Amino acid sequence: xxxxxxxxxxxxxxxxxxxxxxxxxxxxxxxxxxxxxxxxxxxxxxxxxxxxxxxxxxxxxxxxxxxxxxxxxxxxxxxxxxxxxxxxxxxxxxxxxxxxxxxxxxxxxxxxxxxxxxxxxxxxxxxxxxxxxxxxxxxxxxxxxxxxxxxxxxxxxxxxxxxxxxxxxxxxxxxxxxxxxxxxxxxxxxxxxxxxxxxxxxxxxxxxxxxxxxxxxxxxxxxxxxxxxxxxxxxxxxxxxxxxxxxxxxxxxxxxxx
Amino acid sequence: xxxxxxxxxxxxxxxxxxxxxxxxxxxxxxxxxxxxxxxxxxxxxxxxxxxxxxxxxxxxxxxxxxxxxxxxxxxxxxxxxxxxxxxxxxxxxxxxxxxxxxxxxxxxxxxxxxxxxxxxxxxxxxxxxxxxxxxxxxxxxxxxxxxxxxxxxxxxxxxxxxxxxxxxxxxxxxxxxxxxxxxxxxxxxxxxxxxxxxxxxxxxxxxxxxxxxxxxxxxxxxxxxxxxxxxxxxxxxxxxxxxxxxxxxxxxxxxxxxxxxxxxxxx
Numbered sequence: 001x002x003x004x005x006x007x008x009x010x011x012x013x014x015x016x017x018x019x020x021x022x023x024x025x026x027x028x029x030x031x032x033x034x035x036x037x038x039x040x041x042x043x044x045x046x047x048x049x050x051x052x053x054x055x056x057x058x059x060x061x062x063x064x065x066x067x068x069x070x071x072x073x074x075x076x077x078x079x080x081x082x083x084x085x086x087x088x089x090x091x092x093x094x095x096x097x098x099x100x101x102x103x104x105x106x107x108x109x110x111x112x113x114x115x116x117x118x119x120x121x122x123x124x125x126x127x128x129x130x131x132x133x134x135x136x137x138x139x140x141x142x143x144x145x146x147x148x149x150x151x152x153x154x155x156x157x158x159x160x161x162x163x164x165x166x167x168x169x170x171x172x173x174x175x176x177x178x179x180x181x182x183x184x185x186x187x188x189x190x191x192x193x194x195x196x197x198x199x200x201x202x203x204x205x206x207x208x209x210x211x212x213x214x215x216x217x218x219x220x221x222x223x224x225x226x227x228x229x230x231x232x233x234x235x236x237x238x239x240x241x242x243x244x245x246x247x248x249x250x251x252x253x254x255x256x257x258x
Numbered sequence: 259x260x261x262x263x264x265x266x267x268x269x270x271x272x273x274x275x276x277x278x279x280x281x282x283x284x285x286x287x288x289x290x291x292x293x294x295x296x297x298x299x300x301x302x303x304x305x306x307x308x309x310x311x312x313x314x315x316x317x318x319x320x321x322x323x324x325x326x327x328x329x330x331x332x333x334x335x336x337x338x339x340x341x342x343x344x345x346x347x348x349x350x351x352x353x354x355x356x357x358x359x360x361x362x363x364x365x366x367x368x369x370x371x372x373x374x375x376x377x378x379x380x381x382x383x384x385x386x387x388x389x390x391x392x393x394x395x396x397x398x399x400x401x402x403x404x405x406x407x408x409x410x411x412x413x414x415x416x417x418x419x420x421x422x423x424x425x426x427x428x429x430x431x432x433x434x435x436x437x438x439x440x441x442x443x444x445x446x447x448x449x450x451x452x453x454x455x456x457x458x459x460x461x462x463x464x465x466x467x468x469x470x471x472x473x474x475x476x477x478x479x480x481x482x483x484x485x486x487x488x489x490x491x492x493x494x495x496x497x498x499x500x501x502x503x504x505x506x507x508x509x510x511x512x513x514x515x516x517x518x519x520x521x522x523x524x525x
Contacts, residue, residue, distance in 0.1 A: 090433075
């Protein structure tokens with residue numbers, strides 16, 4: 001369902017974000033991209049919804065080359081792709097429900113959305129998704145009144161409200177403590193299984209990658225240096241991907257803290 | 259150990275060069291001051307020399323003519339109406355313009371620089387000059403004052419607002435774009451909530467400025483209480499003038515107070 005064909009990306013300052021990447025991701029997979037910071041994980045994930053634009057190759061998302069899409073076509077493709085960010089990217093001054101329903105913007109007319117005229121179904125959907133991540137009682141709280149883990153759950157609800165075929169998560173747990181990190185990863189995994197939504201997550205913690213992934217893709221200096229099922233991955237594999245020995249801060253730990 | 263012989267005593271706390279520069283600068287400033295005073299034939303001591311005249315004139319203003327109050331109200335309300343209309347229209351006009359002059363929203367550098375340039379020009383024109391121009395164009399009366407104040411207020415509001423927009427957190431806009439939202443949706447969902455309280459606060463502030471400005475604009479015929487003030491000064495009807503000033507002062511203080519309380523509640 002997603003296919004990178006010879007995708008390269010050179011930033012205007014000459015940095016090579018991606019070098020000849022060829023990857024195929026199948027429907028329903030839970031893929032974790034690992035690599036050190038600067039390895040190209042973010043560039044990889046952001047190319048899929050065109051938050052960055054690769055400079056060559058083609059990138060097929062749901063039978064369409066997203067690199068050729070623009071304007072309305074690009075926005076339509078983006079509605080199929082949900083995204084979760086390291087810093088949650090909620091509008092802090094808006095209520096939780098308004099943040100969640102903003103997942104419907106791609107399906108709603110400009111005029112209707114500016115005046116908050118969402119359909120009854122959309123409001124119900126937003127509320128149901130808040131329930132799924134167990135945060136429905138915070139409905140009318142302002143987003144900045146919530147803890148980091150709660151904000152990330154709201155952002156998961158926002159993505160679900162978008163009804164995506166694919167979820168991208170760019171370092172979703174990097175700003176959270178170990179127990180909350182596992183909670184967020186569990187929600188992502190559960191959604192992946194129950195809704196059959198293809199999920200691609202960037203992580204740099206090796207223990208979390210091994211615990212949650214079906215498949216692990218390792219990146220170094222913009223290149224894919226490993227691609228295989230999580231069951232085949234050992235610490236040795238990570239040392240090869242990282243190009244150095246594994247350190248204590250490469251692990252999130254904390255499962256027993258829950 | 260000191261590299262100077264023990265007989266060395268520093269002459270002062272600053273190097274000789276700094277002292278020279280300071281002395282020359284002071285002399286230059288003094289020279290310009292004196293030259294300006296002689297050229298304009300105005301010396302600040304005149305303030306004390308002419309003080310008896312001032313007291314004489316002030317006594318003309320007292321007691322205020324309270325019977326004149328009834329003719330003040332219509333013009334005073336006209337001033338407030340001018341300020342309300344001008345502020346409302348200016349706020350609406352400023353919304354798109356402040357987005358166009360914020361470099362995080364308008365990433366096209368030609369458009370951004372162009373808008374900046376236009377607004378910088380508008381801001382350099384003093385309100386009184388705007389009033390003179392529009393009185394010339396539209397004739398004496400409130401309408402000219404309104405147009406002048408709109409232009410004046412847009413200049414201030416856009417400057418203040420675009421700076422607030424440039425400081426916002428851009429992360430939420432990325433989230434909205436990533437979910438397929440278009441530019442207007444991104445603005446209304448990710449930018450407006452972040453700047454709305456400041457925007458309302460600035461609008462009230464500009465309303466205060468407009469009330470005060472519309473008093474002055476009246477002096478050149480742009481409607482409102484200023485026009486009445488001008489007439490009474492020309493008739494040398496000083497008791498009426500002092501009544502106008504006292505009432506205007508009271509109204510401005512009350513409006514400023516209410517507006518600043520409202521603004522405190524917002525931010």
